[in-house]
Amino acid sequence: xxxxxxxxxxxxxxxxxxxxxxxxxxxxxxxxxxxxxxxxxxxxxxxxxxxxxxxxxxxxxxxxxxxxxxxxxxxxxxxxxxxxxxxxxxxxxxxxxxxxxxxxxxxxxxxxxxxxxxxxxxxxxxxxxxxxxxxxxxxxxxxxxxxxxxxxxxxxxxxxxxxxxxxxxxxxxxxxxxxxxxxxxxxxxxxxxxxxxxxxxxxxxxxxxxxxxxxxxxxxxxxxxxxxxxxxxxxxxxxxxxxxxxxxxxxxxxxxxxxxxxxxxxxxxxxxxxxxxxxxxxxxxxxxxxxxxxx
Numbered sequence: 001x002x003x004x005x006x007x008x009x010x011x012x013x014x015x016x017x018x019x020x021x022x023x024x025x026x027x028x029x030x031x032x033x034x035x036x037x038x039x040x041x042x043x044x045x046x047x048x049x050x051x052x053x054x055x056x057x058x059x060x061x062x063x064x065x066x067x068x069x070x071x072x073x074x075x076x077x078x079x080x081x082x083x084x085x086x087x088x089x090x091x092x093x094x095x096x097x098x099x100x101x102x103x104x105x106x107x108x109x110x111x112x113x114x115x116x117x118x119x120x121x122x123x124x125x126x127x128x129x130x131x132x133x134x135x136x137x138x139x140x141x142x143x144x145x146x147x148x149x150x151x152x153x154x155x156x157x158x159x160x161x162x163x164x165x166x167x168x169x170x171x172x173x174x175x176x177x178x179x180x181x182x183x184x185x186x187x188x189x190x191x192x193x194x195x196x197x198x199x200x201x202x203x204x205x206x207x208x209x210x211x212x213x214x215x216x217x218x219x220x221x222x223x224x225x226x227x228x229x230x231x232x233x234x235x236x237x238x239x240x241x242x243x244x245x246x247x248x249x250x251x252x253x254x255x256x257x258x259x260x261x262x263x264x265x266x267x268x269x270x271x272x273x274x275x276x277x278x279x280x281x282x283x284x285x286x287x288x289x290x291x292x293x294x295x
Contacts, residue, residue: 001030004027008023008112009041009059011059012024016120018125019125019126019127020126022111023061043058044058044060044089049092049097049115050098052103052104052176053103053115054117055116056113056116057089057090057091059113059114060112065109066079066110069106069109070098073102074100076100079092101171101290104170104172104176105169108158124150124155126148128150130149131146132147133145136170136171136174138174138177139174139293141273141293143159143170143174143295144160144161144165145174146158146159153181153182157174157176166295169295189202189205189206190206191206214245220246220249222249224238224239224247225251226238
């Protein structure tokens with residue numbers, strides 16, 4: 001512990017890992033009141049690993065967890081060590097970004113603040129957050145996740161351990177897509193003006209516009225497309241509305257999948273996620289598991 005702290009910077013107050021840092025927790029119990037190392041602390045240049053991972057490599061203690069995860073779990077040989085002794089550094093051998101779909105897990109693995117969550121950086125401390133356990137909706141795997149929020153604002157998403165489904169990993173889409181709750185999000189209705197440009201309007205005006213359009217159409221001239229994240233109550237209300245107009249044109253399958261819901265075996269595929277390891281034969285048609293279900 002004394003050797004680890006000899007080169008580690010004393011920047012806990014401004015470190016994003018403060019409050020949930022393994023090195024901080026262990027040094028609290030096993031650390032020394034004073035250090036015997038009087039040499040200058042070494043300085044290491046930060047690496048650019050992409051927009052999702054923020055690096056402060058002065059804090060790195062060379063545990064090589066990130067390297068082992070990259071090679072053994074991700075299957076990507078992006079990270080490695082260069083130099084020897086005090087000149088050892090962890091990074092990419094040539095300048096490149098870490099673009100794998102599981103790269104966010106490197107942040108969870110880092111026991112110090114060397115690799116941190118870039119979109120979450122400098123927003124809050126962990127003891128200010130309220131934790132809500134839920135299921136990830138970004139892919140069909142159903143990974144177990146934890147939403148961390150302060151007030152009504154979701155600030156980050158973390159994986160929960162579930163050995164039968166996602167073990168302890170989470171895809172980048174599930175981890176970072178929460179920014180869609182506040183960025184590039186439609187919060188007010190918009191209608192097109194005479195020039196075909198969208199302009200903001202009031203809810204009352206928007207509802208009147210919709211009502212005029214629907215009243216000008218026959219029932220078989222309209223159709224409703226329901227989004228993937230719509231709740232059942234809203235879907236039923238929409239169906240009732242269109243039925244009042246003698247319209248039965250409703251569609252919920254945005255990916256054009258046509259499954260027969262009458263037979264349970266049609267959509268269960270008769271295998272659990274764990275059962276994939278024991279399958280004799282796998283036939284994948286028109287999909288890429290690496291992008292659609294990376295974990």
